[in-house]
Amino acid sequence: MASGEDDYMKRMVDALRSGARMLSEQCxxxxxxxxEINGQLWCLKCNKRVIKVRGDEEVGxxxxxxxxxxxxxxxxxxxxxxxxxxSRAVDAEEIRKLAETLSILLKTLEQCVRLKEKLTG
Structure with missing residues (x-):
């Protein structure tokens, strides 16, 4: 068996041991x-999550x-x-730039969280 196949088989065994269910559906x-792992569909060979959709609107x-x-x-x-x-910065200019970057990242993260809540909740 090739190394990729060994990895796939190991992921399958580990998933089944941890309570996953093998479904009749295919990737x-x-x-x-x-x-089905914790309510989500996964292809263990591709090692990716699978999302089922019924129509074009659901794809979007x-x-x-x-x-x-x-x-x-x-x-x-x-x-x-x-x-x-x-936390490691000592130069005032570097601290200012990092603080600005952090502020932008946090604002963007907050927007992302709000959008996710709006779509799912």
Missing amino acids: PVCKSPLF EALTTYTLSQTHEILASKVEEVTLQL
Whole structure:
């Protein structure tokens, strides 16, 4: 068995042991069985989340929700990075630039959270 297949089998075994359910539905990309993990559909071969949609309108909604979630994760990560840089900074100009960057990131993150809440809640 190739290393990729070994990884796939290990992910399947780990998922099943942790309570995931193997479904009869297939991944639209690789045709492997989908798994339900914590209420979400996953293709363990592609190692990606799968979102089912019924029509074109749902495609837009699903993409928007997914994009906002990805944006939220990226922004949160950048806030951590800038905060760490800020804690190490000693030069006043560098501190000012990092503080401005942090402020912009936090405002954008807040907007992202509001949009996610508006769409999901």
